[in-house]
Amino acid sequence: MINQLIANIKKTEAPIVVGLDPMLNYIPEQVQKKAYEEFGETLEGAAEAIWQFNKEIVDKTYDLIPAVKPQIAMYEQFGIPGLAAFKKTVDYCKEKGLVVIGDIKRGDIGSTSAAYATGHIGRVQVGDKAYAPFDEDFVTVNPYLGSDGVNPFLDVCKEEKKGIFVLVKTSNPSSGEFQDQLIDGRPLYELVGEKVAAWGEEVMGDAYSYVGAVVGATYPKMGKALRKIMPKAYILVPGYGAQGGKGKDLVHFFNEDGLGAIVNSSRGIIAAYKQEKYQSFGPENFGDASRAAVKDMAEDIKGALENRA
Numbered sequence: 001m002i003n004q005l006i007a008n009i010k011k012t013e014a015p016i017v018v019g020l021d022p023m024l025n026y027i028p029e030q031v032q033k034k035a036y037e038e039f040g041e042t043l044e045g046a047a048e049a050i051w052q053f054n055k056e057i058v059d060k061t062y063d064l065i066p067a068v069k070p071q072i073a074m075y076e077q078f079g080i081p082g083l084a085a086f087k088k089t090v091d092y093c094k095e096k097g098l099v100v101i102g103d104i105k106r107g108d109i110g111s112t113s114a115a116y117a118t119g120h121i122g123r124v125q126v127g128d129k130a131y132a133p134f135d136e137d138f139v140t141v142n143p144y145l146g147s148d149g150v151n152p153f154l155d156v157c158k159e160e161k162k163g164i165f166v167l168v169k170t171s172n173p174s175s176g177e178f179q180d181q182l183i184d185g186r187p188l189y190e191l192v193g194e195k196v197a198a199w200g201e202e203v204m205g206d207a208y209s210y211v212g213a214v215v216g217a218t219y220p221k222m223g224k225a226l227r228k229i230m231p232k233a234y235i236l237v238p239g240y241g242a243q244g245g246k247g248k249d250l251v252h253f254f255n256e257d258g259l260g261a262i263v264n265s266s267r268g269i270i271a272a273y274k275q276e277k278y279q280s281f282g283p284e285n286f287g288d289a290s291r292a293a294v295k296d297m298a299e300d301i302k303g304a305l306e307n308r309a
Contacts, residue, residue, distance in 0.1 A: 001137045001162045002205035002212075002234060005099045006259060008066030014298040015254070017101060017236070018061060018290075019266025020054050020070040020089060026271040027053045028283035047081035050074075053286075054089045057270055058096060060287035064294045067099040069236075069264055090136055100136045101236065105167065107142025107149050114152035121164075122156040138163040140214060140236070143192055144178075150199060154211070157203050163210035163234075166199070168192050168226060171216025171239030189222065193229040200233050208234050208260070217249055217263065224252035227260070235261040240297070241268030247297075247304030258305055269293045 009015050024032065024046060032049045039045035058068070070093075075086035093100050106116040120139045123130040141153055141164045153164050169179055169189040179189045193213065200209030209232045215223050217239035227235065235253050240246075240263050253261035272278045272293035273286040281289035 001099065002208050002210050004137070005067060005163075005234070005262070006205075006208065008097070008099055009259065009262065012064060012066050012298075013302070014065055014294070015259075015262045015301060016065050016294065016297055017067040017069045017262050017264045018057070018065055018269050018294065019103070019238075019264050020057070020068050020093075020270065021074045021103075021266040022050045022053050022270065023074065024049070026267065026274075028273070028286050030284065031056075043078045043081045046078045047075075047085040050078070050082070051085040051088050053270075054085075055092060056287040057290045058089075058093055058098070060291045061269075061294050062093075062096040062098055064291065064298065065098065067101055067262060068093050069101040069103050069266075071103040071266070087134060090134060094135070094137075099138070101138040101140070101165065102134060102136030103140050104136075105140045105142050107145050109145050109148040110152075113145075113149050114155075117153040117156040121153070121162040122160055136162075138165055138212070140165045140167065142167050143195065147195070147199075150195075154199060154202060157210045161210070163203075163212060165212040165214050165234075165236040166192070166196050168196060168213040168230075169215045169219055169222050171218045175216070187222075190225065190229060193226045196233050197230045200230070204232070208232050212236055214238065215253065217246075217253075220249040220252060223250075227252055227255070231255070233260075237261055237263045239264075241265045247300035247302075250301060251304050251308040254305060263297075263301060265293075265297055269297070 027049050035049035036045045039048050075082040090100050102120050118124050119133045123132050143166050180187050196213045200211035203210040212234035214236045215226050217237045237253050269290050273281050273289035278289040
């Protein structure tokens with residue numbers, strides 16, 4: 001699947017992943033109203049609004065982007081109906097030819113970790129039949145329980161030719177409370193990066209590994225160091241746009257071939273119509289605003305890569 005992700009990136013010339021992280025206050029009133037008329041102001045109504053919101057954004061952007069990243073918490077908060085909307089979103093995006101990165105941030109051990117891996121990127125056996133329950137192409141994984149938590153995902157990656165992105169240096173302000181702590185004079189995130197590189201050697205695609213890393217755009221100098229530590233790992237870069245990251249901050253996350261990284265933007269794209277820059281589209285054309293935001297982001301990153309020293 002890493003080969004498919006790279007093929008999509010080359011085709012679109014846009015190393016962008018759209019974070020489908022819908023909050024109800026992102027969803028225009030007309031979309032919510034229609035869903036509530038059908039299902040009431042219920043969890044089912046909220047889930048329907050989310051699904052219709054996602055569908056419009058995907059319909060308006062799928063030809064410009066290689067991948068999407070639905071954050072499962074935004075769906076789980078609406079219970080079983082929300083998870084049903086998550087699954088519909090995953091399936092629809094795959095129908096459109098998009099690579100789906102399930103942002104699930106799972107981290108456990110043994111049979112529990114194996115069950116997470118099976119449920120999201122693997123297949124579960126029920127009698128004589130095997131089912132792919134959520135069927136994402138990649139998922140995010142928390143490594144802080146060690147190899148016991150990651151190995152079950154690697155096993156499934158080998159079987160299904162799918163992938164994971166391991167949290168290495170996250171974009172949030174307090175990440176340094178643990179991730180920056182020095183161990184024998186080196187920050188913990190570098191040691192995690194070395195493990196990512198080692199895990200990745202077990203599951204290689206043509207040029208890059210099925211094991212990638214999450215490194216925040218808000219820490220460009222750390223990203224530069226981690227790029228060298230993990231030369232064959234694709235880096236998923238959150239923190240662009242709403243969290244302050246700009247194209248010029250991202251150049252060192254990429255390799256010289258212009259590959260090696262994919263940059264996430266969530267509310268900067270899906271709620272673009274709320275921004276002053278795109279307010280002329282209005283809530284009724286929120287999908288078109290998202291499309292314009294994708295084009296602007298792609299241009300920003302492309303320009304930064306062309307002008308890097």
